Amino acid sequence: MSDLYVGLMSGTSVDALDIALCRFHPQFEIVAAADYLFQDALRQRINQACLDRPMHLDELLQLEQDYTEFCAASVGKFLDEHAEEREHIRAIGFHGQTLRHRPDIGTTLQMANPSLLAEHTGIDVIADFRRRDLAADGEGAPLVPAFHQYLTAQMQRPLGILNLGGIANLSLFSEDDKVEGFDTGPANTLLDQWIGLNLHRTYDENGSWAATGVVNESLLRTLLQEPYFAKPAPKSTGRELFNMAWLEAALAQQPILEPQDVQRTLVELTAVTVAQSLRHPLPKLIVCGGGASNSLLMSRLSAHLPQTEVHSSDTLGWPASHIEAAAFAWLAMCHVKRDAGNLPSTTGARGPRVLGALYPG
Template sequence: MSNKELYFGVMSGTSLDGIDVALCEIDNDGIELIAHHSYSMPAKIKDDVLSMCLGQSTSLLDVGTLDRQLGHLYAEAILSALKASNLAPKDIRAIGNHGQTVYHHPNGSDPFTLQLGDANIIACKTQIDTVADFRRKDMALGGQGAPLVPAFHHTIFHPTESTVVVVNIGGIANISVLRPNQPVIGYDTGPGNVLMDGWCTRQHKGSYDHNAEFALSGQIHPVLLTKLLDEDYLAQPSPKSTGRELFNLKWLEAKLQPLTIKAEDVQRTLSEFTAVSIANEVDKFRHGSFPQLLVCGGGAKNPLIMQRLQALLPKWAVKPTAEEGVDGDYMEAIAFAWLAQRRIHGLPSNLPEVTGASKSASLGVIYPAN
């Protein structure tokens, strides 16, 4: 393939803070973000997703209804982006839609992952070929089905003499380790914003801690921090991936027993937990005289997290990916545009050394518009 093509990448992540749509131009020479749009997720749909993620009582009717509602919601977001960009459906080669993860269970005797958002509805409503269901083929090949973005990071960031680590701090934090002449390493390090956002919401401080104001009003509680860091997942070797199924408020409540701690001190300690659990993993891969940690996702806008990462990693240059020319807010949406392009052209898009799959494969299922 040599001609430039336009793709939409669509992502709604663990944080459930909205739907990101990235319009990208892709060819053999690379990928360029042409335009981006963000759309809010209706409160009712967000509540239904959270309920399902956290294992509340549900039914096949609930699952089917939410799948359909999300399909229409994604389609509406794409159509709005199409209109805003003054483009027609025929101008877009394909849509890459991740879907909304409601359960990720990569281990055990029957591993599976489930993303909702009916891609048939998206393809029919937008009249654009749609690629979805990116994770299950990797799992069928024995992999974790996640993380998938390290393969994309590998194409856009190029280490020379020193290590480059890209950390996406969404609901869950994941790293991509890029080293000169070495295989890519990538895995979920643990919680990103998910516990901080959940606790903030419970304390009626909003859906997230704006500028870390709530956390900065408190102090780190050493006993709680030790208990948080004493989590089996953190010590597991990669490949590994996780989600709300483990790191949720019920998990936090168990760690809080029998302690009595001020709400703001809990928030401050959760911030430190996120920073420490990331930094502990990143520093394992330090190599060269100028290692860099590039931060994207919502956590890149949290001044306390960024400050603590730099303090915990004094030999690293810690900076947002925007300083390297990639908008960190839309990194994952851009990645799924790239993944769609790989599938349309039958190109491999997973990294077996990252996910644990038995071989590389072109991920995703194509849902034709007609």
């Protein structure tokens, strides 16, 4: 049996740890996948750590330890359920939890203790994927376009893949297979935070709450004035910019709005900023990430891209909610094989680089 790789991903929406067990030869296959929801207390602590506020070093260290213990326990449960595959696992790709992403000063912080995960599992762990790209003057993100290029190697170009995680990122493949990739702006992170604040839910299932509201055009115009949207690629962003303080600053310029109208406007913001990022008509756009299950958002993407066939990666047999975790399994494989994991055309790095660091199991 060929080597298997595990990918772990918890994104800026801070809802769950996504785990994907993958095979890459002779062809890509997600052998098994699962989501492990964060306990409310842990999720709240992570969200607090993402805010631009002072944090005691001991508090951060304890949070990192608790987060990694949760990841290790989740991986342990997952491997127990797939015990027959365990001996074939070559490495685990551990992204960690992004607390800060600051390409403007050449650094990023993904909270993780890969040594602890390696100790718990006895399996090699590859972690710290982004900083080598940053060291080479790249943005350190997005990293998934390289995986998207691998995934779609046999598919007709031009083609786009849109990942709707906390942040929306786009991979574009031209007819001659040139690759462009960048973050378009917010997706689930603001939607999840707004519904959490108003209805105490972790996310808006199928966009059903947003669907009860209407787009507030004045708020949408204000949000679209954000300079990031006009910035040329390569570019990357995160919760350092697109957070509740950013939204509340825009809301302060409006009369009091119904909460569901704000949610509906945030859906429209994601769809509009994705559509505006496409300079040329695209025949097909494959959507993955948690946002692919938001039927309202998917319908708005289709409405703003009338010449484009928009569909979920589920239709290709690629589970939309686990593609990003699979990407970090693939990046772990690239590290093991000493293959480059970045695409300079998407991150702006000086050249291809092997990403990550090895923590032996």
